Amino acid sequence: MSDRDSESRLTGPAPALAAGWLLILSGLAPNLACAESETVDNQGCLRCHQMATLAYRDPGTGEIVDLSIAPMALSHSAHGKLACSDCHSADFDRYPHPKRLKEETLSCVGCHEDQDDADQRLYRFETIDEEFERSVHATSDHPKAAGFSCHSCHDPHAFRNSRVGEEIRQIVHDDNAICLSCHKKVQDPLRDPHAWLPKREKHRESVRCLDCHTPLTEAGQPVSHRILAAEDSNRDCVNCHSKEPQLLNRLYQYRSEEDLASKGWVSKAVFNEAYVVGMSRSPLIDRLALAVIGITVLVLGAHGYGRYRAYRREQEDQA
Amino acid sequence: MSQLYLYPLWVRVWHWVNAAIFLVLMYTGASMHFNGAGWLMEFQTAITVHNTAGILLTVGWIGFILGNLTTSNGRHYHVQLKGFIGRLTAQSLYYGYGIFRNAPHPFHPSAEAKLNTLQQITYIGVMYLLMPLLVLSGWAFLFSVYLPETLFGIGSVWVVAIAHLTLAYLLVLFLLVHLYVITTGETPMTNMKAMLSGWHRDSHQDTEA
Numbered sequence: 155m156s157d158r159d160s161e162s163r164l165t166g167p168a169p170a171l172a173a174g175w176l177l178i179l180s181g182l183a184p185n186l187a188c189a190e191s192e193t194v195d196n197q198g199c200l201r202c203h204q205m206a207t208l209a210y211r212d213p214g215t216g217e218i219v220d221l222s223i224a225p226m227a228l229s230h231s232a233h234g235k236l237a238c239s240d241c242h243s244a245d246f247d248r249y250p251h252p253k254r255l256k257e258e259t260l261s262c263v264g265c266h267e268d269q270d271d272a273d274q275r276l277y278r279f280e281t282i283d284e285e286f287e288r289s290v291h292a293t294s295d296h297p298k299a300a301g302f303s304c305h306s307c308h309d310p311h312a313f314r315n316s317r318v319g320e321e322i323r324q325i326v327h328d329d330n331a332i333c334l335s336c337h338k339k340v341q342d343p344l345r346d347p348h349a350w351l352p353k354r355e356k357h358r359e360s361v362r363c364l365d366c367h368t369p370l371t372e373a374g375q376p377v378s379h380r381i382l383a384a385e386d387s388n389r390d391c392v393n394c395h396s397k398e399p400q401l402l403n404r405l406y407q408y409r410s411e412e413d414l415a416s417k418g419w420v421s422k423a424v425f426n427e428a429y430v431v432g433m434s435r436s437p438l439i440d441r442l443a444l445a446v447i448g449i450t451v452l453v454l455g456a457h458g459y460g461r462y463r464a465y466r467r468e469q470e471d472q473a
Numbered sequence: 474m475s476q477l478y479l480y481p482l483w484v485r486v487w488h489w490v491n492a493a494i495f496l497v498l499m500y501t502g503a504s505m506h507f508n509g510a511g512w513l514m515e516f517q518t519a520i521t522v523h524n525t526a527g528i529l530l531t532v533g534w535i536g537f538i539l540g541n542l543t544t545s546n547g548r549h550y551h552v553q554l555k556g557f558i559g560r561l562t563a564q565s566l567y568y569g570y571g572i573f574r575n576a577p578h579p580f581h582p583s584a585e586a587k588l589n590t591l592q593q594i595t596y597i598g599v600m601y602l603l604m605p606l607l608v609l610s611g612w613a614f615l616f617s618v619y620l621p622e623t624l625f626g627i628g629s630v631w632v633v634a635i636a637h638l639t640l641a642y643l644l645v646l647f648l649l650v651h652l653y654v655i656t657t658g659e660t661p662m663t664n665m666k667a668m669l670s671g672w673h674r675d676s677h678q679d680t681e682a
Contacts, residue, residue: 354518439635443642450646454653460573460659468575 171259198223198247199238227312234314241265241310262304277375285379307332316376320407326362329377347384361394365405376405479587480671484539488668491533495648497526502641529613535605549588552599560590572657582673592654597616603640610637 200223202208208221228234238246241260245252266279286292315326328335339345340363347356364390368378480488504519514522541547555641563579571579582590588596596645613620613633620633657663668671 245611439642443639445645447642447646447649450649454649458656464573464575
């Protein structure tokens with residue numbers, strides 16, 4: 155539909171204007187190509203690459219390389235307005251693809267570093283890269299973690315980052331789906347490493363894996379990419395179940411202004427509520443109180459024993 | 474052997490209802506506080522039961538205070554300053570030492586004073602200080618939305634939460650000691666029976682009254 159529109163526009167009564175557009179576009183591409191998104195025509199490539207079965211077995215690793223692209227996912231993704239050739243070499247339009255294109259390497263960071271809108275974003279790709287380099291996935295020597303990269307979590311043809319104003323629940327669901335696609339064990343009630351967490355279902359729906367598995371200190375970016383090892387991950391309820399849910403603040407940045415205005419009060423009530431556990435949890439008071447209670451029980455026990463001895467003595471004296 | 478009618482019916486009813494509420498509050502409170510441990514009540518149920526019990530406790534406490542204001546029971550909570558230190562020392566010495574020597578009880582309940590000095594100050598502390606604070610902090614939880622953002626510069630809900638928790642622990646401690654101390658009567662069951670029937674039976678009554 156939109157393709158036809160744009161075509162008619164281009165071949166319409168103002169060919170000179172259209173030509174001017176093209177000139178401007180080619181001058182500013184790829185960054186501005188997106189501005190005139192409807193002109194993007196990926197059909198040439200998608201003719202083959204939208205076939206779900208398009209794949210081959212890598213002779214080196216023996217792994218199946220999926221070559222299919224889902225057109226719907228792509229058009230809804232962050233890169234939906236780009237043409238294949240904005241990222242991939244234009245020489246791919248020849249088939250069979252030239253052998254040398256096999257060497258083509260594309261990286262999220264490499265490409266985005268050059269873009270000049272960096273200061274308009276909440277996040278920096280360099281920071282993300284640094285964080286990723288320190289994450290468990292990058293540092294792990296587990297064989298399955300070999301070759302872990304941005305693409306392990308982000309399909310450039312489908313990834314769409316969350317935006318302010320989106321439903322928090324949906325954000326949580328989408329983000330967790332990324333992790334759960336590999337971490338199947340977490341979904342198995344019998345082997346879930348989070349057995350200690352009450353209301354696991356509820357947590358899975360309302361908090362992101364990231365909220366517990368990334369450190370608090372790195373401020374600024376809505377998501378930290380420094381996934382922590384299991385033993386360093388957060389298990390402190392109070393970081394969320396308190397009036398200032400530090401861990402959740404990152405997630406709640408996605409709330410829009412109106413959201414805050416309308417939901418702010420409610421959520422305040424929720425988090426102000428006594429019932430949200432952990433709120434009143436204070437390890438210090440708990441330990442102190444349990445120790446005092448324990449000692450009291452011991453003292454009372456000893457006292458009772460002393461009285462019993464006295465009672466026996468009296469009995470013997472009387473006998 | 475003497476008999477004294479120390480505990481009027483309303484006091485006994487209040488006492489046992491209060492005791493039951495106490496147990497319920499402890500269990501449901503622990504269920505919320507330590508949520509996740511196996512033997513505890515389901516979270517949502519615990520909340521409902523705890524709140525209901527808390528409201529009943531409040532009603533009970535008000536009833537107790539009114540009862541003490543309007544009946545003669547209140548006089549047991551008026552501290553007799555004369556000889557206070559002496560009586561306190563005697564009672565403490567008895568619990569700490571004399572009781573193991575089969576020494577006679579230094580105190581014998583009478584219609585004028587059913588509580589020994591140590592009991593008296595404990596109960597005053599519990600009923601006139603800890604309980605109202607506990608009840609207040611509980612209600613502050615329920616209406617936390619209306620609290621100011623901060624109290625003493627700290628998030629007010631946190632202050633309330635920690636106060637409620639600390640008071641709850643103190644009252645658990647009281648309950649433990651209380652349960653033990655009631656066995657130190659003439660026989661281990663003397664005081665328990667008194668609270669059930671209202672009648673205090675004491676074989677030494679004549680020595681002191």
